[in-house]
Amino acid sequence: MANLIPFKAVRPQRDKVHLLCSRPFYTYKKSHLKAKLESNPYSFLHVINPEFNALNKTVPNSAERFVLVKNKYEEFKKNKFLFKDEVAQFYIYRQTTEFGIFQGIIAGASVQDYQSNIIKKHENTIQNRENIFKKYLDITNFHAEPVLLAYNPTKLIKQIIAQNILERPEYEFTTTDRKVHELWLVNQPDVISKIQEEFKLINNIYIADGHHRIASSSIYQQSKHNHFLSNYFLSFLIDQKELKIFEFNRYINSIYPLNEEEFLEKIKINFNLKLLEEHQPPSSKMELSIYLKNKWYLIKIKPQKISNDFKSQLNSQIVSDFILKDILNIKTTRKNRNIEYIKGNQPIEFLVNKVDNNKMSLAIQLYPHKINEITTMADLGDAMPAKSTWIEPKLRSGLTIYEY
Structure with missing residues (x-):
């Protein structure tokens, strides 16, 4: 029984939305980040990086830095780059990319649903990172990047989304990474009620991206008992079948003290090994492709080597355990x-x-995980191996901001 609320988003003016919304700052190379900040005064990156070009800078992740973030955010509102909706509503967002179309509902999701395991995790979090983001929320009082949540929508939810996207979107813009972004407002009281009632029929929601943000929101909520909005966090809820899951491949800087022959002999203990004439990606979760000394190999785990438990048979776990x-x-x-x-x-x-530029290095190409592997691990209360998945869509910061 999931609980969602509509909210009054702080969002960009229509004529500036394509300039203001940004990818998360950590996805930019330093040179690209500098170029963005120098060329675009409207970018939300200025809020996240308020000391651009400052000579004396505060300590990263410090209270002093977060005060500057808050001040820059308020400056964006004062300059009317951003405004706050007058009525609480849901938002339907669609992102069109070269590898898929992703659409769903932006809403306030319940912290209590996370605490009671209706919203389930598949990744371990680091307490220090949780505490940093909680401090950020304490000072800035806003959440600008939605947690990506996956679920199986009901027939009526699908119908509501399909009907609303027939209308002209509030926003429609294309970004330089060749992604098209569209946003619709859902502010009719009867439709809002239908969405809320339908989500009460849903008992399993899975975190696809944003484990630390949601964990920090939980800590924040526990310190704000009498603050209604702290009981919820910014989320984008998408049909789990629409997610695009890429693998996270491994690059090993050095196989030293082993040489090529010794390494391959050790591989043969647990894997069947085949030298390839050209690159061939793995075709099942039991396979991996490795690149070493200008040669591609396809390796397949010997069935008798792995345990029968679910986690041991994950492709990324095989890499961790046997290589x-x-x-x-x-x-x-x-x-x-x-x-x-x-x-x-x-x-x-x-x-x-x-690998070609580093003669002692090794590349390991993994087989992409399936959504059922992620949901099964979450249902078991277990964590996937670190860096198992790269999941799309990646959402823009500053499109719909949730204020506490």
């Missing part, structure tokens, strides 16, 4: 300098070039 830990002695993947994670939506040539 990273067993062969390369990488026991923990967090902040290990010998491993990098490469998003699966990048051309395979990116991995190839990295």
Whole structure:
């Protein structure tokens, strides 16, 4: 029985929405971030990076930095780059990309649903990051990037979305990453009530992206008992079948002290190995493709080597258990300098070039996880291996801002 609320979003003026909404700042290279900030005074990146070009800067993630974020946000409202809706409403958002069309409802989702495991996680979080974002919420009192939630919508929810997107959208704009963004307002009281009633029929919602944001919102809510809006957090709810799940490939900086022959002999202990004439991606969760010394190999785990439990048979877990830990002695993947994670939506040539430029390195191409693997792990109360998935859509910051 999921609980959603409409809310009064703070959002861009229609003539500035294409200029203001930004990707999350951490997705930009430093040179690109600098160029964006220098060329676009309306970008929401100025709110997140309020000290651009300042000589004396505050400490990252400090209270002083977050006060500056808050001040810049208020400046954007004062300058009427942003305005607040007068009535609480839901928002339907659609993103069209080269690899899929994603549409769903932007709403306030319930923190209590997260605490009671109606909204389920599949990833472990780091307490320090939770506390940093909670401090950010304490000071700024706004949430600008929705948590991506996946669920199985009812027939009526699908019908409501389909009917509303027949109308002219409030926003329609294209960004330089070749994505089209559209937003519709849902402010009819009867439609709002229908959406809320339909979500009460839904008992399982899954976090697709934003585990730390929702965990921080939970901590924030516990410190604001008498504040109604703190019982909810900004979310984008999408049909789980519409998600596009890419793998997170592994790049190993060095296989030292092993050489090529020694490494491949160790691989043969647990895998069947085949030398390829050209690149071939894995075709099942039991397979991996590896690139070493200008050669591609297809490897397949020997069935008798893996346990029967669900997690052990995950493709990313096979990599962790039988290559990273067993062969390369990488026991923990967090902040290990010998491993990098490469998003699966990048051309395979990116991995190839990295290995070709480093003779001791190795690339491991994984098989993309399926949504049922993520939901099963969440239902079991277990976590996927770190950096298992890169999930689209990625949402823009500043499109619909939730104020506390």
